[in-house]
Amino acid sequence: MKAAAFAYARATSVVNALELLAVHGDKAKVLSGGQSLMPAMNLRLLSPEILVDIGGLAELRGIAMRGDVLVVGALTRHVDLLRSPEIALHAPLLRHAVSHVAHPAIRNRGTIGGSLAHADPASELPACVVALDATIVARGPTGERRIAATELFKGIYETALARDELLVAVEVPVPGQGSTFFFQEYARRHGDYAIVGLAARAVVADGKFTDLRLGFFAVGDRPLLAAAAGKLIDVSVTPALLAEVTTALTRELDPQEDQQASPTMRRHLAAILLRRCVAALLARPELETGATA
Amino acid sequence: MSAPVSVSLLVNGEPIDAFVLPRLNLADFLRENLKLTGTHVGCEHGVCGACTVRIDGEIVRSCLMLAVQAQGASVETIEGVSDSGEIADLQAAFRERNALQCGYCTPGMLMTAQDLLKHTPEPDRQAIREHLSGNYCRCTGYQAIVDAVEATAKTRAERRA
Numbered sequence: 001m002k003a004a005a006f007a008y009a010r011a012t013s014v015v016n017a018l019e020l021l022a023v024h025g026d027k028a029k030v031l032s033g034g035q036s037l038m039p040a041m042n043l044r045l046l047s048p049e050i051l052v053d054i055g056g057l058a059e060l061r062g063i064a065m066r067g068d069v070l071v072v073g074a075l076t077r078h079v080d081l082l083r084s085p086e087i088a089l090h091a092p093l094l095r096h097a098v099s100h101v102a103h104p105a106i107r108n109r110g111t112i113g114g115s116l117a118h119a120d121p122a123s124e125l126p127a128c129v130v131a132l133d134a135t136i137v138a139r140g141p142t143g144e145r146r147i148a149a150t151e152l153f154k155g156i157y158e159t160a161l162a163r164d165e166l167l168v169a170v171e172v173p174v175p176g177q178g179s180t181f182f183f184q185e186y187a188r189r190h191g192d193y194a195i196v197g198l199a200a201r202a203v204v205a206d207g208k209f210t211d212l213r214l215g216f217f218a219v220g221d222r223p224l225l226a227a228a229a230g231k232l233i234d235v236s237v238t239p240a241l242l243a244e245v246t247t248a249l250t251r252e253l254d255p256q257e258d259q260q261a262s263p264t265m266r267r268h269l270a271a272i273l274l275r276r277c278v279a280a281l282l283a284r285p286e287l288e289t290g291a292t293a
Numbered sequence: 294m295s296a297p298v299s300v301s302l303l304v305n306g307e308p309i310d311a312f313v314l315p316r317l318n319l320a321d322f323l324r325e326n327l328k329l330t331g332t333h334v335g336c337e338h339g340v341c342g343a344c345t346v347r348i349d350g351e352i353v354r355s356c357l358m359l360a361v362q363a364q365g366a367s368v369e370t371i372e373g374v375s376d377s378g379e380i381a382d383l384q385a386a387f388r389e390r391n392a393l394q395c396g397y398c399t400p401g402m403l404m405t406a407q408d409l410l411k412h413t414p415e416p417d418r419q420a421i422r423e424h425l426s427g428n429y430c431r432c433t434g435y436q437a438i439v440d441a442v443e444a445t446a447k448t449r450a451e452r453r454a
Contacts, residue, residue, distance in 0.1 A: 001337060005295040008315030008361055031362075038318075038357040039338035051315065055362060079351070103427025104408065106339060108351040109358065191426050 003041035007050040014059060014139060014166060020052045021164045022141055028052050030166065032075060032114035035106050060113070060168055063087060070172040074113025079104075081112065090174045093132060093181040097124040097199055100183075103191050113167045116152065119159045119222070120193075121256075124185070126153055127199040127223040131215030134172045140165040153222035178203045178210070182277040185217075186269050188260070194218045195261045196269040202281045209233050214277065219270055220254045228252055232278065242278060242287055246271045302363045304329070305373030313360045320344040322360035323370055331371035331400045335429070342428030345401040346370050352408045371400035380407050382448060386441040394432035401428050406442045415450055418443060 011017035021028055029048035031037060032055060040046040054060065060075040063084050070090050072081075078098045081087050087095050101107060101115075101124055115125040116136065129136070129149040136147045141164055149170075152159050161167060185197030196218050203211040212233055214226040228248040235241065255266035279288035297312040304327060313322060318337075323329045323346070335341035337356045344355040347369040374380050380403055386392070393399045402425065409416055409424040416424070421442045422435070430438060 002318070002321070003316045005314065005316050007295045008298050008359070010298075010361070010364070031359075034357055034359070034362070035339065035354075038359075042318075042337045042356070051359075053362065056364075102339075103342070104424060105342065105345050105352045105354050105405065105427055106357075108348075109353050189426065190423065 001042055001044055003038070004044060004047040006041075006048055008053065009050060010053045011057060014054075014057060014168065017052055017054050017057070017166055018139065018141055018164065020050075021166065024050050024052070025163050028163075030054055030117065032117075033077060033109040033111040034114075035102070035110035036114065036118045036120065054166070065090070065174075066171075068174045070174055072112055072170045072172065074111060074167050074169055076112050078102075078107035078110045078112070078115075082107065091132060091172050093128055093183055093199055093201060094125070094172075096181065096183040097128045100124055100185055100187070100190070100194070100197075112170060116170065117159060117161060117167045119153050119155075119157050121153075121156055121220060121222050122193040122197075122218040124183075124194070124197060124199065124217065127197060127215035127217035128183075129170060129172070130223045130225050131199040131201045131213045132172050133201075133213060134170050136167060137169040137171060138165045139168045144168075146171075150225055155221045158222075175201065176203070178205050180204055180281050182280055184273055184276060186273075193260075196255075196266050196273060198270070198273040198277055200277050200281070204281060207282060208236060209281070212281075214274070216253065216270055216273075218255075219266055220256070224253065226252060226274075228274075237278060237282060237284075237287065239287060242275060246274055249274055298361045300361050300364050302365065303367040305369055305376070306367075311360070315359060315361055317360045318356050319346070319358045319360050319363055319368070320355035322363075323355060323368070326360075329370050329372050331375070333397055333400055335397070340427075340429070341398070342401040342405060343398055345404040345428065347374075347404060347408070352404055371404060374404070374407060383407060383410070383441070383445045386445045386448075387438070390437045390441045390444070392433060392437040392441040393430075398428060398430045398432075402430065402438060406438075406445075409442070410446055410449065414453075415446055416442075 027049035031051040031053040060073045062073045081098045134149045182200040185194040199215040201213045212229040214229045216224045228245050231245050250267040255263040301310045323332045333343035335343035339354045339357045346355045348366050421439050
């Protein structure tokens with residue numbers, strides 16, 4: 001199908017974009033790469049009265065180190081994340097995750113800011129920013145504010161961003177020594193939306209986790225930072241402990257039923273990803289099967 | 294409200310100035326306004342890949358891009374890369390191996406395959422399949438398409454050597 005009629009405004013600056021959003025409020029949608037918005041409009045799931053196109057705003061592009069924080073501009077495209085040496089060095093989780101996002105032609109247009117603001121619970125990047133303990137920078141009529149990634153997502157396609165605010169950047173803290181990452185997802189085919197996925201960041205010292213952040217996606221109405229991970233910190237992980245944590249995790253999840261999977265199947269797959277993740281990060285393959293060593 | 298918007302762009306090297314409705318996607322602009330019907334429209338939500346074109350040298354879905362978003366861009370379609378001879382060998386390989394039947398997916402397949410060969414001159418079959426994974430073909434079962442891309446990569450590598 002074709003999108004319903006709408007008006008179009010090409011923002012000339014962030015300030016201009018904010019003015020347009022202030023004037024049009026609920027009737028406007030921000031157009032970034034358009035790789036989620038355009039399908040939704042073509043399918044007539046969304047019919048905004050006006051699109052505010054921020055695609056030309058060079059000030060929202062680019063990846064830069066600021067102290068020990070990696071600042072990723074909202075218009076940074078998936079392909080830019082894949083190619084960036086800074087991302088490869090300081091946030092390899094993002095690079096890994098993006099290789100699972102759709103296909104090359106989509107990754108050439110889709111942006112990190114667009115993906116986060118769209119807040120699809122089955123998307124990879126929202127779970128990554130939660131796992132990475134990133135901060136989302138939003139600009140509004142009264143200035144800039146910072147939102148913890150864990151506070152950004154409020155439901156399916158819902159965020160803490162106000163109608164007159166624009167997501168301008170993502171700040172990713174650069175992890176210290178001993179940091180490792182894990183990313184895996186189940187999808188029908190590579191590039192499809194995940195049935196269940198896990199993006200994780202950990203710090204491992206002497207065979208134990210000193211930090212573990214597990215960002216699950218497609219298991220509820222928003223990315224979930226699993227509280228169960230806390231039980232694995234500063235302890236020697238045994239198969240019995242991991243089994244207990246797995247049970248705790250499946251209780252935490254509130255998966256949706258859809259044509260891809262039932263809630264039971266999603267809980268089952270999330271449990272497998274948890275075991276794989278712990279086994280991989282601790283380099284203890286025996287933990288994956290749950291067998292006693 | 295939804296008045297026509299002016300847009301200036303290059304299409305296959307030719308400067309184009311137009312007034313278009315904001316809702317017009319780039320695929321329809323190319324097909325209906327410019328009569329460049331080699332770019333095909335399949336699913337209209339970014340899944341099938343039949344509408345793949347190049348914008349500033351990179352492949353994109355022209356159904357997921359508005360014509361007005363192409364302001365200042367250089368768009369290349371299957372007509373452009375075909376007429377310039379850039380993909381003549383790839384097209385010949387598709388023909389030789391029956392890598393098409395109905396041909397509906399072929400322009401998108403060729404654009405995507407050429408993109409792969411530009412970035413990765415000697416891809417293995419897995420890399421070919423992965424790069425083409427966003428392009429649907431309902432006729433061939435893909436085997437012949439992968440064969441044709443692989444054969445083209447080999448011939449080009451030999452020519453370079």
